[in-house]
Amino acid sequence: MTDFLRPETPEEVAEAIRDAKAPINIEGGGGLKGLGRVAGDGGTLKTDRLKGVIEYSPTELYVTFAAGTTLTDAKATLAEKNQRLPFDPPDLTHLYGASGPATVGGVAASGLSGPSRVASGAVRDFLIGVKFVDGVGQAMHGGGRVMKNVTGYDLCKISAGAMGTLGVLTEVTFKVLPNSVAERTLAVQGLDDFAGQAAMSAALKTPFEPVSAAHLPASVAGRIQGLSHSSHTLIRFEGFPDSLDYRTEAIRRNLPVENIISFEGEVSAAIWEAVRDASPFHQQGDRSLWRISTSPTKGPALVEKLGDLGGEAFYDWAGGLIWLALPADLADAGATKIRSAVSTAGGHATLIRGSEAVRSTVDVFQPLDPVVMKLTKGLKDVFDPKGLLNPGRMYAEV
Amino acid sequence: MVMLPDPDPAILAAREEIIRDLRGLITAPDGVIDHPDEIKPYETDALTAYKETPLAVVLPETTAEVAAVMAYCHSRGVKVVARGAGTSLAGGALPLKDAIVLGVSKMTQILEVDYDNRTITLQPGVTNLGVTDAVSADGFFYAPDPSSQLACTIAGNIGMNSGGAHCLKYGVTSNNLMGVELVLPTGEVIRLGGKHLDAGGLDLLGLITGSEGMLGVVTEATLRILHSPEGARPILFGFKSSRDAGACVDAIIASGIIPVAIEFMDRPAIHATEKFAHAGYPLDVEALLIIEVEGSRDEIDAMLGRIQRIAKDFAPAYERVAKTSAESLAIWKGRKSAFGAIGRISPDYFCMDGTIPTGKLPEALEGISAICQSYGFEVANIFHAGDGNLHPLILYNANQPGETERAEACGGEILKLCVALGGCLTGEHGVGVEKRDLMTEQFSADELDLQRRIKRAFDPKYLMNPHKVFPLETMPQMQAAE
Numbered sequence: 001m002t003d004f005l006r007p008e009t010p011e012e013v014a015e016a017i018r019d020a021k022a023p024i025n026i027e028g029g030g031g032l033k034g035l036g037r038v039a040g041d042g043g044t045l046k047t048d049r050l051k052g053v054i055e056y057s058p059t060e061l062y063v064t065f066a067a068g069t070t071l072t073d074a075k076a077t078l079a080e081k082n083q084r085l086p087f088d089p090p091d092l093t094h095l096y097g098a099s100g101p102a103t104v105g106g107v108a109a110s111g112l113s114g115p116s117r118v119a120s121g122a123v124r125d126f127l128i129g130v131k132f133v134d135g136v137g138q139a140m141h142g143g144g145r146v147m148k149n150v151t152g153y154d155l156c157k158i159s160a161g162a163m164g165t166l167g168v169l170t171e172v173t174f175k176v177l178p179n180s181v182a183e184r185t186l187a188v189q190g191l192d193d194f195a196g197q198a199a200m201s202a203a204l205k206t207p208f209e210p211v212s213a214a215h216l217p218a219s220v221a222g223r224i225q226g227l228s229h230s231s232h233t234l235i236r237f238e239g240f241p242d243s244l245d246y247r248t249e250a251i252r253r254n255l256p257v258e259n260i261i262s263f264e265g266e267v268s269a270a271i272w273e274a275v276r277d278a279s280p281f282h283q284q285g286d287r288s289l290w291r292i293s294t295s296p297t298k299g300p301a302l303v304e305k306l307g308d309l310g311g312e313a314f315y316d317w318a319g320g321l322i323w324l325a326l327p328a329d330l331a332d333a334g335a336t337k338i339r340s341a342v343s344t345a346g347g348h349a350t351l352i353r354g355s356e357a358v359r360s361t362v363d364v365f366q367p368l369d370p371v372v373m374k375l376t377k378g379l380k381d382v383f384d385p386k387g388l389l390n391p392g393r394m395y396a397e398v
Numbered sequence: 399m400v401m402l403p404d405p406d407p408a409i410l411a412a413r414e415e416i417i418r419d420l421r422g423l424i425t426a427p428d429g430v431i432d433h434p435d436e437i438k439p440y441e442t443d444a445l446t447a448y449k450e451t452p453l454a455v456v457l458p459e460t461t462a463e464v465a466a467v468m469a470y471c472h473s474r475g476v477k478v479v480a481r482g483a484g485t486s487l488a489g490g491a492l493p494l495k496d497a498i499v500l501g502v503s504k505m506t507q508i509l510e511v512d513y514d515n516r517t518i519t520l521q522p523g524v525t526n527l528g529v530t531d532a533v534s535a536d537g538f539f540y541a542p543d544p545s546s547q548l549a550c551t552i553a554g555n556i557g558m559n560s561g562g563a564h565c566l567k568y569g570v571t572s573n574n575l576m577g578v579e580l581v582l583p584t585g586e587v588i589r590l591g592g593k594h595l596d597a598g599g600l601d602l603l604g605l606i607t608g609s610e611g612m613l614g615v616v617t618e619a620t621l622r623i624l625h626s627p628e629g630a631r632p633i634l635f636g637f638k639s640s641r642d643a644g645a646c647v648d649a650i651i652a653s654g655i656i657p658v659a660i661e662f663m664d665r666p667a668i669h670a671t672e673k674f675a676h677a678g679y680p681l682d683v684e685a686l687l688i689i690e691v692e693g694s695r696d697e698i699d700a701m702l703g704r705i706q707r708i709a710k711d712f713a714p715a716y717e718r719v720a721k722t723s724a725e726s727l728a729i730w731k732g733r734k735s736a737f738g739a740i741g742r743i744s745p746d747y748f749c750m751d752g753t754i755p756t757g758k759l760p761e762a763l764e765g766i767s768a769i770c771q772s773y774g775f776e777v778a779n780i781f782h783a784g785d786g787n788l789h790p791l792i793l794y795n796a797n798q799p800g801e802t803e804r805a806e807a808c809g810g811e812i813l814k815l816c817v818a819l820g821g822c823l824t825g826e827h828g829v830g831v832e833k834r835d836l837m838t839e840q841f842s843a844d845e846l847d848l849q850r851r852i853k854r855a856f857d858p859k860y861l862m863n864p865h866k867v868f869p870l871e872t873m874p875q876m877q878a879a880e
Contacts (some may be wrong), residue, residue, distance in 0.1 A: 057755060057757060058652060059648040059649075059651065059652045059756070059757055060648070060755040060756050060757045060786075061651060061756075062755070082654075111596070111601070113596070117595060117596075118595070121569060121573055122595070122596060124596075124601055124604055125569060125572075125573045134848065138844050138848075140844065140845050140848055141841075141845065144820070144821065144822050145755050145820050145821070146753040146754065146755060146785070146786050146787075146820075146821050146822060146825070147753075147785045147786075148561055148565065148570060148753045148782070148785050148786070148787045148825035148826055149753055149822045149824075149825060150558060150559045150570075150608045150824050150825065150826060150827070150828050150829075151822045151823045151824050151829060151833075151837070151840055152829065152837065152840070152841060152846075152849050152867065153605060153608070153609055153849050153852055153853075154559070154572065154604050154605055154607065154608055154609075155849075156604075157572065157601045157603075157604025157605060157607075158600060158601050158602075158604060158605045160601060160604070161596075161600070161601055162600055162601075166600075177656065178651075178652070178653070178654035178656075179654070180654070181654055201514040201515070204516060204625075205513055205514070205516070205625055206625055207537075207625045207626060207627050207628050240700065240701075240704075242696070242697075242700055243693065243697050243700065243701075246694055246696060246697060250694075293594045293595055293596050293598070294594045295512075295515045295517070295592070295593035295594050296514070296515050297512075297514045297515055317595055320515075320594055320595055321595070346592045346593060346594060347592070347594040347598075348594070348596075348597075348598030348599075350598075365598070365599065366598045366599065368599050369588060369589070371582070371586045371587075371588050372588050372590070372599065372602065375582075375588075375602060375855060375856065376599060376600050376602075378855030378856075379600060379852065379855050381855070382848065382851040382852055382854075382855050383848070394599075394600075
């Protein structure tokens with residue numbers, strides 16, 4: 001095969017896979033090329049020419065895109081009908097030097113969700129249909145257009161976050177929701193990580209339905225436009241204005257803290273966009289960047305335990321998602337210490353950004369228990385028996 | 399009628415030995431059931447048209463016991479049918495003659511409630527309502543609410559990815575399940591996910607949810623719990639046509655309002671229900687919508703006001719807002735007793751479970767009515783309208799020779815219609831044995847083969863619930879491939 005393929009139809013994708021004699025790197029727009037292990041240098045198949053809206057039914061709340069549609073175009077299509085992707089996908093392409101645009105296929109394959117994940121759900125919860133080409137060049141589908149569907153095994157969920165190791169996504173169908181009418185973020189300044197996390201848990205334990213909760217230490221907050229150089233514990237609400245007034249007032253009464261300030265509308269939205277895309281860590285691109293998922297109350301102690309690595313952290317998902325930036329000169333990007341701390345606390349850690357040298361030697365994704373690894377390899381054999389699709393991108397042996 | 403595979407005579411012949419071996423693995427004296435009278439309750443589930451007597455019933459109490467039983471069955475080549483409470487409407491727990499039933503009814507401990515992280519961890523024999531009961535005193539609840547929630551277990555909910563009336567807002571089981579401990583068909587034990595979000599690695603948790611007891615046995619589950627809303631109240635609308643009711647649902651959702659539930663009943667369902675429950679439903683309308691919203695008193699009033707203004711465009715013939723919790727109960731009373739009411743007017747009924755894109759509601763109703771007419775059956779329609787999940791009830795009489803088979807065929811036509819309209823065969827009940835032979839309507843031979851190979855990655859000997867979900871015709875090739 002040639003080194004670089006850009007098929008224009010799902011049939012061409014299938015043909016390319018059938019013709020392939022050696023492993024292929026699967027890409028959407030190429031923007032997330034830096035995410036994952038450094039795998040072999042086989043050919044590349046880009047899906048960026050599979051473009052456009054295949055079907056959009058705003059009243060039935062679903063949309064089907066060709067996988068190579070850029071995230072920007074997809075959002076613009078939905079915005080025309082005042083709708084959105086409810087899992088608020090982060091655009092992390094700038095972490096890797098913006099070598100290409102984020103695509104909806106990449107959003108599905110990377111399985112990364114934004115701040116609203118804590119209330120609305122993840123990519124895997126809104127990916128209700130997929131079409132893909134498996135490793136022997138057969139076109140397959142899973143799910144469909146409807147939210148409630150238990151017909152056969154859930155191939156949408158197994159596709160979300162599989163990093164293109166099981167199939168080449170050609171079409172993705174998402175459940176969509178209307179944009180919120182209004183939004184408001186309450187912020188408490190000056191809390192330490194532990195007090196900030198406790199405030200977030202307290203907010204989520206009420207009936208007032210916050211949609212996101214993040215805690216930013218002072219140095220991180222200082223790098224977000226609109227926030228002062230002080231720690232910020234942020235709690236976001238969406239809804240009709242009268243309801244926002246009621247619920248934010250009720251939360252103020254329920255939280256054991258004082259001096260709560262608030263951000264409205266676009267100012268609030270811009271802050272959450274920065275949190276979502278880990279914008280405070282865009283600078284100093286040589287620092288390695290970790291994304292750790294743990295139970296929210298374990299977050300601050302986990303970060304404290306990793307303090308001697310000399311990094312900088314902030315929390316999303318009420319403390320359950322930790323973004324941790326570490327100095328460039330750590331030999332294994334801190335992997336040994338992080339993985340040991342995470343396995344004690346429960347959860348998993350992904351090296352989101354790291355040098356090629358590090359990503360060639362360190363596990364980018366959380367190492368799996370041997371039996372889970374056996375199942376994972378078994379599934380790889382089912383979908384891609386010849387090991388052609390992104391081999392080694394997630395795990396060395398998958 | 400659905401065929402079951404022929405039992406393995408060698409396994410049947412070894413029944414005594416297998417039961418003796420299983421007794422050696424289970425501590426509780428009543429943990430292995432082999433007496434015909436005691437096995438009886440396990441012969442069927444809520445799809446009572448089908449019955450089969452299993453080799454034995456095993457009721458373990460711990461993960462270690464489940465693992466020992468699974469490892470034994472794997473090495474001995476004994477088939478296993480996992481069972482929660484046996485409330486499946488699709489025959490998900492229907493046994494085989496040469497299989498054991500592995501029930502989780504003795505695994506009912508709540509292991510941990512963690513309000514700060516909004517999780518509960520429990521053994522899977524806890525009932526769906528038992529989860530909410532464990533946390534309701536502190537103001538919390540577990541969101542998925544299948545109609546059988548008083549009896550059905552979390553094990554069964556995970557196996558079938560159960561939904562309920564409130565999943566329009568809160569999602570189905572897979573959206574509320576955070577982690578499991580799972581015993582594989584080989585007897586190996588793994589953990590997936592936990593009290594953190596997103597399980598890591600491939601989404602095996604998503605794959606096993608709704609896998610109908612074919613990939614393993616869940617022995618522990620961590621679920622998302624939420625704080626209950628301050629209040630919830632419904633509004634009741636009657637419309638002159640189903641088309642108006644369907645269009646009204648679309649308009650409400652398009653406006654940005656996501657109610658907790660939108661339930662739809664057609665004229666036959668309304669009449670049957672009203673006669674039985676006296677909920678005060680209007681009898682001169684073609685369609686009825688119950689729309690429930692949540693929040694504070696003022697928020698609910700404001701939201702119901704918005705819904706009323708939207709509904710005006712569709713000229714509802716009847717409108718009633720619940721002002722008090724007593725009035726709310728009255729409105730829900732009819733809907734909740736609907737299945738029972740249908741049971742009063744017809745000796746038997748099949749409850750179908752397709753899903754369609756919501757905009758296809760009028761077409762689906764016309765199609766269902768035409769299909770049932772051509773078979774000579776009456777049908778009553780009760781839908782979760784907000785997410786397009788249809789429950790047509792086909793009324794028939796099993797005592798009339800041949801009528802069960804014709805009602806099944808009629809149901810099959812309805813589900814094919816759902817697929818043709820862009821939907822699917824089953825929204826929340828599962829495929830089981832009931833819809834197994836219709837799978838070719840929705841999936842190509844290659845796609846079904848892919849799914850069966852997924853099963854094999856978990857269950858290399860194809861021993862767990864082997865007669866479910868996939869058309870039997872593809873079985874021989876699979877076995878020959880061993």
